[in-house]
Amino acid sequence: MKTIESSPNFKHYWLIVKRRWLSALTVFVSVFVLLSIVAIFKKPTYLAEGKLKFERTNTTSTLTGVGTEIGKLEPLVQDKSNPLYTEAEVIRSVPVVNKTLSTLKLKDEHGLPLKSKVFLKRLTVKESTGADVLDISFKDMNPGTAAKVVNTIMAIYLEHNISAHRAQAAAARKFLEKQVPNAELIVRKAEAELARFKEKYQVVSLQEEVNQAVGIIAELQKQISATQYNLANVDAQSQAIRKQLGMNAQYAVTMTSLSQSSGVQDLLKEIQQLESQLAAKGTVLQDDHPQIIDLKEKLKSLKELLQQRITMVAGTTQPQPNQNFQLGLLQQQLSGKLVELESTRLGLANQVNTLFRLQTAYKERLNNLPRLEQYQRQLERKVQAAQSTYSLLLQKLQESQIAENQNVGNASLISPAEVPEEPTTSLKMLYLIAGLLSSIAALASVYVLEARDKSIKTVDEAKELLDLTLLGIIPVAGKPKKALRGYEELELDSQKIVVRDTPRSPMSEAYRMLRANLKFMNADKELKVIVVTSSVPKEGKSTVATNLAVAMAQTERKVLLIDGDLHRPTQHKIWGLTNSQGLSNLIVGQAEIKKAIKNVMDNLDVLTSGVVPPSPASLLDSKRMAALMETFVANYDFVIVDAPSLNVAADAATLGQMADGVLFVVRPGVVDAVNAAFAKELLEKSGQNVLGQVVNGVISQNEPYSYYYFTEEDYPQPSIRTQESGSLVKY
Known part of the structure; x- marks a missing residue:
């Protein structure tokens, strides 16, 4: 396949x-x-080569643990670049190249200082496949100079590599020396802020304080409950005694004080004695009796004195004047108990309030502890971050100071350049390269x-481009090598009438096959008038028309060949006839048909073009021309019209309207694809009945298939129309 x-x-x-x-x-x-x-x-050139090895990490830095990142080989873009490419560009950089040139003082062919551009063209820096090694090579006509250049540039690069890494360490040290004091100041500020916080909120350990606060609040709650229980018990006893005494605790205190006051009790006794005397006298004396009045005055004075003493003893609490101020022993005991209970109740109440205040204070503190703890953690994180940064900067400062004093280069020389003994290319290789470039x-x-x-070169190209039925393939006349030089169309050569002059030649057989194919074009209606045209001049349409007419005349049919090319007529030259009278003269009525038409061979008459008119198109499109065609059709079996090329004039389209079909001639090597496609489009738009194409001047050596070859011994067989598609079979 x-x-x-x-x-x-x-x-x-x-x-x-x-x-x-x-x-x-x-x-x-x-x-x-x-x-x-x-x-x-060309003078021979010599190639000197040296090798540099690169390490992913510096060995010294790895052993010391300091400055490991300074000489590390890593690409900036992962999976897209090789760090060795970067080092190769450093070797080719301007500073390294210029230092090499100034060190060696290299000269060019003219004795002038060698320029960096020329130097870089001779210098090659490439990666060794599968290894962290760079191959550095230099070409020069002097082998010693080539080796010296490679060794010098490698030495300069190694020095540059170490100095660059030291510069990185120095830059890092200077930067760290500026940052360490700032970091220390930040640590101090953070620690001072944390200390102020602890001092303000009296914080020692918030977590322990939370645990203790929870325990204290629980203990206070127990004490509150117990005190409230005792308070309730005392209050119940006090209520019972108050009910028995019928007085409150304060009044009971007052009454107890009055009962126990000797001054009050003595006055009460005197008042009672006076009242007894007043009652006894009142039974025998009148109210206005001096004794009665005297007793009342005394009683009044005693009562006033009693009131004063009561006020002194009771204070602000004034008992009723008629109340008994002499309590019994039991009442006095109950009053004392009531007073005692009242004091106990007040103490318990104050204790409960105090416990509640303590509990509230602890709860408020406990509620504020999460916020304080969060703020403390923030301050502690600041302190920790500042201390960590300060410690890291301090450590890095010490590392950079150490790294600055050690060689941290990641490249080393593994193979110095040696003086080459043989040139890079031999003479045989140069000839081989010359042959390759020449090819x-x-x-x-x-x-x-x-x-x-853009010309059409083969029969297949003509078939593919025009998509017309292939009616004939006419081989080139003579030897192919003449045609290869330019496909010249020798229209004036009388030997172009090959059907008459060389009837046994392959070309004659091709024309007879064309005649046979035209016969099979339409079985119902015979083609009588055929217009032969082409896309451009020199495609051999006049030769095809001439030989086709001869081939038809050889079948004992009466044939008329008309030269319809009124622009550049050719038929009179092919047949060796005069052109004084012809088609143009017949159209304008200046000649007779019998005189204008000339017999050139049996059954074949030729009507030349006649005098070339100023406007050929108007003559060919006239009614007179149509009448002449009808006359010719009536008097001849076949009429073949040699029409001008379609890119010269549209006369072929005009003549095609009077014919049964148009035969389109294509010559490979002469017509291009643009003109051929334009000609086909013109015929289709004008409504012509295009019978098919004839490929003329075919060179057998230019055709890809063997059935296009023609020999004297092996003639091609006529093609036969297929029943399914009506197309012609190749021959």
Whole structure:
């Protein structure tokens, strides 16, 4: 299956080579000779090579544990770059190159200082496959200079590598020396802020304080409950005694005080005695009796004195004047108990209030503890972060000071350049390169020529482009190599009437096959008038028309060949006739048909074009021309009209309207694809009955298939129309 698909491509390329071999050979020889001359006179160059090894991490830094990141080889873009490429560019950088040039004082061919651009063209820095090694090579006509350049540039790079890494360490140290004091100041500020917080909120350990506060609150709650229980008990006893005494505790205190006051009790006794005397006297004396009045005055004075003493004893609490101020022993005991209970109750109440205040204070403190704890943690984190940063900066400062004093380069010399003994390329290699470049130039020239050549080159291209029925393939006359030089159309050569002059030639057989194919075009209606045209001049349409007319005349049919090309007539030259009278003269009525038409061979008459008119299109599109065609059809079995090319004039379209069909002639190597497609489109738009195409001037060597070859011994067989599609079979 592969062979079938690749075969047409191979044949296509082989045909291109056959067409362009002369141009390709000329280009190949010219380029090869030129390059060979250059190679002969070119001085040999020598290549010196050295190697540098790179380490992913510096060994010294790894052992000391200091400065491991300074010489580390890592790409900035992961999976997209190799760090060795960066080092290669450093080696090719301007500072390294200029220092090498100034150190060695290199000169060019003219004795001038070697420029960096020229130096870089000779310098090659590449990566060794599968290893962290860079190969550094330099070309020069002097082998010693080449080796010296490689060794010098490697030494300069190694020095640059170490100094660059030291510079990094120094820059880091200077930066850290500026940052350490700032970090220390931040630590102090953070610690001072934490201390102020603890002092303000009296914080020692918030977590322990939370645990203690929870325990204290629980203990206070127990004490409150117990005190409230005792208070309730005392209050109940007090209530019972108050009910028995009928007085409250304060009044009971007052009454007890009055009962126990000797002054009050003595006055009460005197008052009672006076009242007894007043009662006894009142039974025998009148109210206005002096004794009665005297007793009342005394009683009044005693009562006033009693009131004063009561006020002194009772204070603000004033008992009723008629109340008994003499309590019994039991009442006095109860009053004392009531007073005692009242004091106990007040103490318990104060204790409960105090406990409640303590509990509230602890709860408030406990509620504030989470916020204080959060704030404390923030301050502690600041202190910790500041201390960590300060410690890290201090550590890095010490590391940078150590790293600055150690060699932290990551490159080392593993292979110095040696003086080369042999040049880079031998003379045989130069010839081989010249041959390769010459072949490329030859192929490029073939490609350019083919790209610029838009002409139709083979029968297959004509079939594919025009998509018309292939009615005939006319081989080129004579030897192919003349046609290869330019496909010249020798229209004036009388030997173009090959059907008459060489009836046994392959070309004659091709015309007879064309005649046979036209016969099979329509079985119901015979083609009588055929217009022969082409896209451009020099495609051989006049030759095709002439030989087709001869081939039809040989079948003992009466044929008329009309030269309808009133622009550049050719038929009179092919047949060797005068052109004083012809088609143009017949149209304008200046000649007779019998005199204008000339017999050239049996059954074949020729009507030349006549005098070339100023406006051929108007003559061919006239009623007189249509009448003449009707006359010709009535008097001849076949009428073949040689029409002008379609890019010259539209006369072929006009003549096609009077004919049974148009025969389109295509010549490979003469017509291009644009003109051929334009001509086909013009015929289709004008409504012509295009019978098919005739490929003229075919060179058998340019065709990819063997059935296009013609020989004297092996004639092709006529094609037969298929019943399914009506197309013609190849021959």
